[in-house]
Amino acid sequence: MKKRLALIVAAAAALLTAVPASAVQFGTPDGDDHPQVGIMVAKINGTPAWRCSGAIISPTVFLTAGHCVSGATSAEVWFDSGAPRPTLPAGYPFTGEYSGTPIAHPDYADFAAFPATFDIGVVILDSPHPGPYASLADEGTIDALRKGPARKDAFDLVGYGLQDSIPPIFQQDIQRYFGTASLVNTHNQLTDGYSVQLTAAPGTGGSLCFGDSGGPVFLKGTTTIVAVNSFVLNLQCMGSGFSYRTDTADSLAFVGQFLP
Numbered sequence: 001m002k003k004r005l006a007l008i009v010a011a012a013a014a015l016l017t018a019v020p021a022s023a024v025q026f027g028t029p030d031g032d033d034h035p036q037v038g039i040m041v042a043k044i045n046g047t048p049a050w051r052c053s054g055a056i057i058s059p060t061v062f063l064t065a066g067h068c069v070s071g072a073t074s075a076e077v078w079f080d081s082g083a084p085r086p087t088l089p090a091g092y093p094f095t096g097e098y099s100g101t102p103i104a105h106p107d108y109a110d111f112a113a114f115p116a117t118f119d120i121g122v123v124i125l126d127s128p129h130p131g132p133y134a135s136l137a138d139e140g141t142i143d144a145l146r147k148g149p150a151r152k153d154a155f156d157l158v159g160y161g162l163q164d165s166i167p168p169i170f171q172q173d174i175q176r177y178f179g180t181a182s183l184v185n186t187h188n189q190l191t192d193g194y195s196v197q198l199t200a201a202p203g204t205g206g207s208l209c210f211g212d213s214g215g216p217v218f219l220k221g222t223t224t225i226v227a228v229n230s231f232v233l234n235l236q237c238m239g240s241g242f243s244y245r246t247d248t249a250d251s252l253a254f255v256g257q258f259l260p
Contacts, residue, residue, distance in 0.1 A: 027157070027177035027178050027179035028177065028178050028179070029081070029175060029176070029177060029178075030081060030158055030175075030176040030177055030178040031081055031176075032081060033178065034158045034176065034178065034218075034223065035079055035081075035132060036055045036056050036057075036079075036132055036133060036134040036216075036223055037053060037054070037055050037079070037134075037158045037159065037176055037215065037216060038053070038054055038055070038056060038062065038077045038078055038079040039051060039052075039053060039054075039077070039078050039079075039080075039082070039160040039174065039176075040052045040053065040054050040062065040064055040068060040075050040076070040077045040123060040214065041075065041076045041077075042068060042069065042071075042072035042074075042075050042102060043072060043073060043074045043075060043076065044071065044072060044073055045073055046073075046074070049071075049072065050068075051160070051211060052064055052065060052068035052211070052213045052214040052215075053158075053159035053160050053161065053211065053212055053213065053214050053215030053216075053229070054068070054077070054123070054214040054215065054216070054228070055134040055158075055215070055216040055223075055225060056079070056129050056131070056133055056134065057133050057134050057135065057136060057225070057255070057259070058133055058258075058259050058260060059125075059128035059129055059130075059131070059133075059260075060100075060124055060125045060127075060128055060129070060258075061122050061123075061124065061125070061255070061258045061259060062077050062098075062100065062122060062123040062124075062125060062129075063120075063121075063122055063134075063136075063214075063216070063225065063228060063246070063255065064120075064121055064122065064123065064213075064214030064215075064228060065119050065120065065121060065213045065214035065228050065229065065230055065244065066104040066105050066108035066117070066118060066119040066120050066121040066244075067104075067108070067110070067111075067119055067121075067213065067230075068102075068121060068213050068214040069102030069103060069104045069121035069122070069123060070102075070104040070108055070110065070121065072102040073102075074099065074100070074101065074102065075099070075100050075101070075102045075123045076097055076098065076099050076100075077097070077098045077099075077100065077123060077125065078097055078098075079129075081175065081176045082160065082174045082175035082176055098125045098126070098127060098129065099125070099126050099127075100123040100124050100125040100126055101123065101124045101126075102121065102122075102123050103121060103122050103123070103124065103258075104120075104121040105118040105119075105120045105121060105251075105254050106118075106254075108120070108121065111231075115189070115190055115191060115192040115194050115195060116192070116194055117194060117195070117230065117244060118194075118244075118250075119195075119228070119230045119231075119244040120228055120244050120246065120251055120254060120255070121214075122255065122258055124258060132223075133223075134216060134218070134223040134224070134225050135223065135224050135225065136224070136225055136246055136247070136252065136255065137219065137224050137225060137226045137246065137247045138247065139247055139248065139249055139252055140247060141219070141224075141226050141247040142183070142186055142196055142226050142227070142245060142247050143186070143247075145183060145219075146183060146186055152182045152183075153180045153181070153182055153220060154181070154182060154183045154219070154220055155180065155181045155182075155183070155198060155217050155218060155219065155220055155226070156178065156179075156180055156181075156217075156218040156219075156220055156221070156222075157178070157179045157180070157181050157198075157208070157212070157215065157216075157217060157218075157229070158176060158177070158178050158215055158216060158218065159176070159177060159208075159211065159212035159214075159215030159216075159229060160174060160175065160176055160177070160211050160212070160215075161177070161208070161209045161210055161211025161212035161213075161215075162209040162210045162211050162237065180220065181198040181199060181217070181241070182198065182199050183196065183197075183198065184196075184197040184198060184199050184240060185197040186245075190242060191242065193245075193248075194244065194245060194248075195227070195230055195242045195243060195244050195245060196217070196226070196227050196242070196243050196245055197240050197241075197242055198217070198240060198241045198242070198243060199239070199240050199241075208229050208232050208237065208241030208242075208243075209232065209237035210237065212229045212241075213229055213230065214228050214229060215228065215229045216228060216229075217229065217243045225246050226245065226246060226247050227243035227244055227245045227246055227247070228243055228244050228246060229241065229243045230242050230243050230244040
């Protein structure tokens with residue numbers, strides 16, 4: 001099954017490689033701490049194609065990344081915390097299965113206009129989820145945080161993804177992991193106000209890797225979402241991760257049309 005974490009190639013002074021993101025690498029098992037966060041399997045004409053993370057924000061709206069739903073004809077979502085497995089199984093034997101319709105932001109174009117990626121999407125569930133639900137941060141939340149002192153360990157990351165992508169170790173758990181991350185930048189050539197650059201807090205995990213795509217970036221200690229995981233810069237998931245902001249007028253308008 002294909003791993004989803006955006007990888008972009010851009011021509012500049014140097015070659016930039018951006019890959020769709022997946023798991024909270026070297027994080028800690030989340031257990032039941034974030035039941036709002038689920039694993040999504042995208043399907044094309046009924047055939048499983050790739051997996052991502054995401055979060056339930058209303059009875060029928062599962063928030064994820066645009067590249068997680070673009071091109072899919074249907075999706076299935078589970079909210080089980082999972083268990084470690086050495087290899088990806090043929091199926092996803094979790095409880096609480098939901099099916100739904102995947103919808104990407106109308107301006108998502110496979111990173112063609114990078115850094116204006118519009119990498120946000122939803123799955124509209126066929127049956128309601130009972131909660132609890134995550135919530136969306138107010139417009140400009142990250143900008144206010146950026147101007148203050150609370151940049152370090154500002155975010156909690158939760159997702160299902162690779163724990164190591166460096167051969168010969170290639171651990172692909174189907175388990176929810178937790179880590180913390182610090183704010184690096186929101187207005188450079190890789191972000192330009194559309195995304196936020198994150199780096200893992202020392203000793204806490206929190207790096208993004210394949211399988212973490214679409215997973216929520218929470219304000220530390222809350223279930224308030226400020227971004228969804230979007231891409232990393234190399235196939236080893238080393239260094240910074242980048243997440244598409246949900247605290248912008250455009251993102252809030254896109255998601256808001258599906259909310260009660």
